[in-house]
Amino acid sequence: xxxxxxxxxxxxxxxxxxxxxxxxxxxxxxxxxxxxxxxxxxxxxxxxxxxxxxxxxxxxxxxxxxxxxxxxxxxxxxxxxxxxxxxxxxxxxxxxxxxxxxxxxxxxxxxxxxxxxxx
Amino acid sequence: xxxxxxxxxxxxxxxxxxxxxxxxxxxxxxxxxxxxxxxxxxxxxxxxxxxxxxxxxxxxxxxxxxxxxxxxxxxxxxxxxxxxxxxxxxxxxxxxxxxxxxxxxxxxxxxxxxxxxxxxxxxxxxxxxxxxxxxxxxxxxxxxxxxxxxxxxxxxxxxxxxxxxxxxxxxxxxxxxxxxxxxxxxxxxxxxxxxxxxxxxxxxxxxxxxxxxxxxxxxxxxxxxxxxxxxxxxxxxxxxxxxxxxxxxxxxxxxxxxxxxxxxxxxxxxxxxxxxxxxxxxx
Numbered sequence: 001x002x003x004x005x006x007x008x009x010x011x012x013x014x015x016x017x018x019x020x021x022x023x024x025x026x027x028x029x030x031x032x033x034x035x036x037x038x039x040x041x042x043x044x045x046x047x048x049x050x051x052x053x054x055x056x057x058x059x060x061x062x063x064x065x066x067x068x069x070x071x072x073x074x075x076x077x078x079x080x081x082x083x084x085x086x087x088x089x090x091x092x093x094x095x096x097x098x099x100x101x102x103x104x105x106x107x108x109x110x111x112x113x114x115x116x117x118x119x
Numbered sequence: 120x121x122x123x124x125x126x127x128x129x130x131x132x133x134x135x136x137x138x139x140x141x142x143x144x145x146x147x148x149x150x151x152x153x154x155x156x157x158x159x160x161x162x163x164x165x166x167x168x169x170x171x172x173x174x175x176x177x178x179x180x181x182x183x184x185x186x187x188x189x190x191x192x193x194x195x196x197x198x199x200x201x202x203x204x205x206x207x208x209x210x211x212x213x214x215x216x217x218x219x220x221x222x223x224x225x226x227x228x229x230x231x232x233x234x235x236x237x238x239x240x241x242x243x244x245x246x247x248x249x250x251x252x253x254x255x256x257x258x259x260x261x262x263x264x265x266x267x268x269x270x271x272x273x274x275x276x277x278x279x280x281x282x283x284x285x286x287x288x289x290x291x292x293x294x295x296x297x298x299x300x301x302x303x304x305x306x307x308x309x310x311x312x313x314x315x316x317x318x319x320x321x322x323x324x325x326x327x328x329x330x331x332x333x334x335x336x337x338x339x340x341x342x343x344x345x346x347x348x349x350x351x352x353x354x355x356x357x358x359x360x361x362x363x364x365x366x367x368x369x370x371x372x373x374x375x376x377x378x379x380x381x382x383x384x385x386x387x388x389x390x391x392x393x394x395x396x397x398x399x400x401x402x
Contacts, residue, residue, distance in 0.1 A: 049198055054199045056204060078211075
C-alpha cells in the first residue's frame, strides 16, 4: 500500500506543498519501507482548470490509496473519492513528518473537500 | 446588415444606444441581446415574448461496460474534463468545452453525448422589432455557445442589431465576429479611454469597420477624441450628459418622441453606419 503526499521538493525532507492540484511534485511513498517515487506535477501547476482532477488521476495511476495534503478542492475530492483514495487535509511539515503521522494513526481522513474550487 | 454595439468598458451606454437605434431606424429590425450574463435590453424594448427554448451543450457520458480504461479520452482533453480514476472514467461536465474529441478517439465507442444546460433563449417582438435574447444559466461559465445560438435566430433579409457584452474576451468576440459594423460606445474618461483601446484592438483584429459614439461627451477630457483621430475611428455621435435622459433610463423608458430630437439624431447615426458599410462593401 502506497500513499501520496503533495510536496514542494523531490525527497522525503521536502516541505509539504499545502496545495494539491498545483503542487510541483507528488511524492508517492510506501509508509512501511519509506521507498518513494516522485511524480512531476509541474504541467498541472499552470493548468487553467482541472489541475486537481489531473493530479488525482496521477495519484490513482501510481496506485496510492491515500493522499496527505493541505487543501483539497471539490473536484479533486470528487475525483479522489471516485478512485477510492482517502484524503487527509491540513497536513503540514515535511513529507517524512506526514508519513510518520500517518503511520502513528494521527491523521484523520476527510468526508468533504476543505476549500472551494480555484482556491 | 449586422451591427454590433460594443464598448470594452461596462456602463458606457451600449444597451441605450442599441435600443434607441433599433426603435428609431424606421425599418423592421432584428434585435439580439447577446449580453447573456446580464441581458437588459428587454427592459426598454419591452417585447411580447412568445418563444422560450432551453439550450444545451453536448458533454460526454461513458459506458463503463464498453470502456477498457485506455485513457485516450483524457489524453485528448485540453480541459481536464474527463479522468481515468482507478476502475472508472469520470467526466466533469462543467469543465467540458464540447469539442467531441473524447468521443472521436474512443476506440470502444464507449462515449456518447448527453447535455449540459447553458441557459434559455427567449424570442418575441414589439412594433416591428424581432427580439431575441439569451439568459445564461446561473453557474454556467461558458457564454459563447449560448451567444452563437442567439445569433442563429438572425433573419438574413433585415438589419440586425446586436447588443454585445462588455469586455474584450470570448463572449464579446462571439457577439462581434462576422458582423458588418461595430459601433463602439465610450465615455471621455481615463477609464473609458483605456478600455476603448482594448476594444478597438479586438475590432481591428477581426478586421471589422467601426465607429464611435461618445456618451456623456461633456465630461472628462479630450484624450478619447485624440485617440480616435490617431486610430482613424470616426466619431459618429456625441451625447452630452442630460438629466432627462438619465431619468427616463431609470424608469425603463426611452425618449423617442419627446424633446431633444433623439429620433432624428439616431436616424442620422443609422444612415451614417449604413453609408460606411456600403463604402466598405464597394472598397
